[in-house]
Structures are given as structure tokens and as C-alpha cells.
Amino acid sequence: MFGFEKKKTVIINVEGMHCVHCANKVVKVVSALDGVSKVSVDLDAKKVSVICKESFDVSAANAAITSAGFEVVS
Numbered sequence: 001m002f003g004f005e006k007k008k009t010v011i012i013n014v015e016g017m018h019c020v021h022c023a024n025k026v027v028k029v030v031s032a033l034d035g036v037s038k039v040s041v042d043l044d045a046k047k048v049s050v051i052c053k054e055s056f057d058v059s060a061a062n063a064a065i066t067s068a069g070f071e072v073v074s
Contacts, residue, residue, distance in 0.1 A: 006054040007037060012061060014048050016070040017041065029064040036061075 017023055023041035026048055030039045035053040042049070050061055062072045 007051055008054050008056070010050045010052060010056070010058050010061070012048040012050065012058070012065065013073045014041075014046055014065055014070050015073055017043055017046060019043070022070070025068050026065055026070060029068045030061050033060050033064060 014026065017026060020043075023043055026041055027039045030036060030048065030050055033052075033056075035056040036050060037053075038051040040049045041047070048061075048065070050056075050058075052061075065072050
């Protein structure tokens, strides 16, 4: 398919998200990154799901989440 890059889903474990406000902050900073199509947060599981281009650099998302005041854990 010309002009379309394959998508992938990345799951990031994040500590420090306690409420909808926290989740919205994470969604906002990750969604602003180039190559991201969709971001969702599961507060109970402490996971961020990112649908992005195959070439997306996950370290950019990790850095954005950390800059927003949360901890990325492996």
C-alpha cells in the first residue's frame, strides 16, 4: 500500500497515575508525538497503550511521560 506505514501497539507500564487528570495528562503528551495515532490509559493496570507507526521510537514516549512527572517502569 503506497503511502501507508504499518502500525504497531506499544504497551508502557507507568507508575504515578492515580486519577483521570493524570491519565489525560499522559494521553496529551504522548499524543503530541509524531507517528502516534491513538493513546489510551488503563489506570487500574497502570498501563499506557500507544498505537503508532512501525518506525515510532518508544523512547520518545518514555521521555514525554517522564517529563510529565510520571515514572516509566519495565
